[in-house]
Amino acid sequence: MSKKIRVLVNGARGRMGKEVVKAILNDPTLELVGAVDPAGTEEDAAVVAGLPACGVLLTGDLSDTIEASNPEVMVDFTIPQSVMGNIRIALQHKVSPVVGTTGLSEQDLQEIREWTASYETSCLIAPNFAIGALLMMRFAREASRFFPHVEIMEYHHDQKLDAPSGTAIKTAEAIQEERQKINQGHPDEEEIIAGSRGGEFEGMRIHSIRLPGLVAHQEVLFGGLGQTLTIRHDSITRESFMPGVIEAVQRIRSAKGLVYGLDKLIF
Incomplete structure (x- = not known):
């Protein structure tokens, strides 16, 4: 059996974040290793999402959680004001971001392109995963x-x-x-x-x-x-986005640089 992809969910208490947690836990190719939210309540991420406990607790610091859990991919559904910092932290740790947070400008995208080149790590920005x-x-x-x-x-x-x-x-x-x-x-x-x-x-x-x-x-x-x-x-429903999120998590590590739009990965 092939090795599971290690995934961290950022924004895990949000409406989209909880759907992502459920989708990852239900997919046999993926492993949830971290869950981050500004509240950082140390509740079980699966319980927050409405599933039986999985042992992954919600934490409040992205950098510390990445270092402790060693993910390969970070799924980010947070807010426009924090997403750029989240992406940079992930890339600095050689973690590939899969980002559904919107509100990024062309200048932001150019900066992310430079970061992916500098850290030699791929990143997906997807305005829509459906x-x-x-x-x-x-x-x-x-x-x-x-x-x-x-x-x-x-x-x-x-x-x-x-x-x-x-x-x-x-x-x-x-x-x-x-x-x-x-x-x-x-x-x-x-x-x-x-x-x-x-x-x-x-x-x-x-x-x-x-x-x-x-x-x-x-x-x-x-x-x-x-x-x-x-x-x-x-x-x-927000479930409509989950097949696309799973496809993105499974494919992003084989991509290079910034990928803008899920269509660039699957079509």
Whole structure:
């Protein structure tokens, strides 16, 4: 039997973190060796996630926990304000980060590229781990060749800290690579309420909706002569992200440098 991949979960008390803990414990190819959360309660990570105790306790210091548990991969679902520090600590310890925390800028990504080269360790930044969302982005890019007029609507729970979502940004970037910038709508249109037309990106408009009851949803709406095309993906529960997280953990150690987007690993 092949050796299990040793995994640390950072943000293990969060909603996504608890799902990741469960997914790792239920996968025979992976071993949970560490669980970190700012609260650092020393509760059993599996019990916090709703499973029988596994013996891995929640701790509060990432660096100390990495040194004590010797993981190969760190899965990070934390907050934008701390994620860059988390990534650097992991890379310094030769641990490959698999990051679902969004809100990273292009400058941040460039800095991570430099870190992965310096520490010779791979890192995945994934705006979305749902396989259906990856296909939605891929289909949207293809559609933009024929329908250049497009608006993106993304819907998330009201506790999400960044807007637009990483998925919406990555979708817009994919469309940008396929079509030239165009000015959409009437040239003399006026926003009576500022922001009502959404954020502008290369001529596209991105709209962010935040409401309780939502998880993660996105529509890419294309308009053409006498027709529209809608490509939509819905994550109904956070379990939808777990197959992608597992794939990322299993593959990231064989990658090189910064990988931006789970699609780069699995397609």
